[in-house]
Amino acid sequence: MESQATTKGTFSSFPQMGTISFPQGPIGTPVPFYKSKAYLQNFLKGEPKVLGTVQIMIALMNFALGMIIILVPSRSYIYTNFILSTGYIFWGTAFFLVSGSLSIAAENKTTNSLVQSSLAMNTVSAVAAGLGIIILSINLAMNDSSYYSCIFESPHETCVCGLAVLLGIGVILLILAIFELAFSLEVSSFGCKATCCSQSGVTIFMPSPSQVPVTEA
Structure with a gap:
């Protein structure tokens, strides 16, 4: 040589x-x-702005339905305060809102730091949505069994109507939590491909x- x-x-x-x-x-x-940043373009394939917008809508609907639960008279319903005692309506809404906002920001300005922040927050939101599914499932089971308490309430029709409203809201919240889990996992998947599986530069x-x-x- x-x-x-x-x-x-x-x-x-x-x-x-x-x-x-x-x-x-x-x-x-x-x-x-x-040094190549082409791998960041993999994140955009997951359409994070669209999914982030949906996540924000889920957060707002989650909060609005939670406020309805608070406003519905619950003196006669033994188990309706379970979902409120867990605080899911509040911390779940906060996680979904922040993760959706970061997903939108990461597409508007695709930088490594924003993509990593979106990945981290969507991972947390996926965990929060999973916990929400468990909480809401338990809440639905409890509310279903509390129907029999309406037999001893007067007026009986008011008790049954209020319980039906709470059950319906619980089902909608459960569906929203499932959607949030799916969307958070999808954004996290593309974020991981863009950051964890990227090729770093050499100096x-x-x-x-x-x-x-x-x-x-």
């Missing part, structure tokens, strides 16, 4: 596989050899030509 310092400030080596030339620079100066520190020894054949 033969090596030499050229007069134009590049250091060339001649291995059997070919020739590689590096630009001149002072000692300790980093020279970026390869090479090159000495100046004056420090490169000359080897003559």
